[in-house]
Amino acid sequence: EAGVTQSPTHLIKTRGQQVTLRCSPISGHTSVYWYQQALGLGLQFLLWYDEGEERNRGNFPPRFSGRQFPNYSSELNVNALELEDSALYLCASSLGLTRQGDEQFFGPGTRLTVL
Amino acid sequence: KNEVEQSPQNLTAQEGEFITINCSYSVGISALHWLQQHPGGGIVSLFMLSSGKKKHGRLIATINIQEKHSSLHITASHPRDSAVYICATKRGTASKLTFGTGTRLQVTL
Numbered sequence: 001e002a003g004v005t006q007s008p009t010h011l012i013k014t015r016g017q018q019v020t021l022r023c024s025p026i027s028g029h030t031s032v033y034w035y036q037q038a039l040g041l042g043l044q045f046l047l048w049y050d051e052g053e054e055r056n057r058g059n060f061p062p063r064f065s066g067r068q069f070p071n072y073s074s075e076l077n078v079n080a081l082e083l084e085d086s087a088l089y090l091c092a093s094s095l096g097l098t099r100q101g102d103e104q105f106f107g108p109g110t111r112l113t114v115l
Numbered sequence: 116k117n118e119v120e121q122s123p124q125n126l127t128a129q130e131g132e133f134i135t136i137n138c139s140y141s142v143g144i145s146a147l148h149w150l151q152q153h154p155g156g157g158i159v160s161l162f163m164l165s166s167g168k169k170k171h172g173r174l175i176a177t178i179n180i181q182e183k184h185s186s187l188h189i190t191a192s193h194p195r196d197s198a199v200y201i202c203a204t205k206r207g208t209a210s211k212l213t214f215g216t217g218t219r220l221q222v223t224l
Binding site: 033035037042043044045048056058088090092102103104105106107108109111 | 146148150155156157158159160163201203205210211212213214215216217
């Protein structure tokens with residue numbers, strides 16, 4: 001069974017640009033979580049989607065947004081990139097709200113560098 | 116004070132040693148994850164537990180809900196165990212994780 005996949009693996013952008021990161025959950029999982037791990041900092045919760053709806057949002061500015069598609073894959077969009085957005089962005093998936101098993105499984109991450 | 120605290124921050128051990136990493140949290144939780152992150156960045160979930168003890172190979176995780184404390188033990192440590200170990204808590208079903216700052220473990224020959 002395929003795990004959580006993310007694309008791209010690495011990305012280099014310049015300040016002010018916009019970026020879209022993609023995540024495909026494990027088959028059968030309806031919840032997708034996005035986390036940010038900035039250099040030297042711990043993991044921070046960004047966004048949680050379940051069944052196509054945003055369920056919770058971390059303490060990040062509105063230029064961080066996302067969506068979940070009917071096939072449960074998800075996109076994270078970051079507008080007006082700033083240098084401090086350079087980080088590893090991790091996606092995780094779980095069975096979701098409608099089911100009891102909710103262990104989260106992580107993807108390999110997308111490393112974003114903003115110059 | 117962080118909601119999830121880990122100790123130690125850094126740990127160096129010789130191959131074969133028994134290792135303990137501690138995690139304390141300040142609010143009631145539904146479950147606690149122990150995660151492993153290798154230098155490449157990928158994260159592997161080692162355990163999710165809400166009570167008692169779980170064992171997988173040389174890894175043992177325990178949790179004491181009343182004391183809001185969990186430990187991760189590695190028996191007969193090996194250089195391939197070198198990684199950052201992160202504890203993360205969850206409040207409620209299918210909700211976000213709150214992470215500790217991680218423990219960087221280096222196991223030498």
